[in-house]
Amino acid sequence: MTINVNNPQADALTRKFADMAGVGITDAIVIAMKEAIERRRGIETPLETAARLRDRHGITISSETRKPLPRQVFDEMWDER
Numbered sequence: 001m002t003i004n005v006n007n008p009q010a011d012a013l014t015r016k017f018a019d020m021a022g023v024g025i026t027d028a029i030v031i032a033m034k035e036a037i038e039r040r041r042g043i044e045t046p047l048e049t050a051a052r053l054r055d056r057h058g059i060t061i062s063s064e065t066r067k068p069l070p071r072q073v074f075d076e077m078w079d080e081r
Contacts, residue, residue: 014032
């Protein structure tokens with residue numbers, strides 16, 4: 001699979017990072033993306049991430065949806081009775 005960068009700023013930043021890290025452009029992209037993902041994960045708690053995704057998709061949680069599912073639901077999921 002290929003990545004085609006048509007943005008001059010993205011190209012320049014990638015080349016600058018590759019030079020700073022002493023790696024090729026492909027490795028620079030991999031390193032930068034791994035670092036960005038790790039930072040993003042460290043910024044939010046799982047609850048904050050869930051709230052952000054609910055907001056993005058217009059999902060609201062009612063008092064009914066906050067109730068735990070009965071044991072029977074889980075048993076049926078695992079086919080245990």
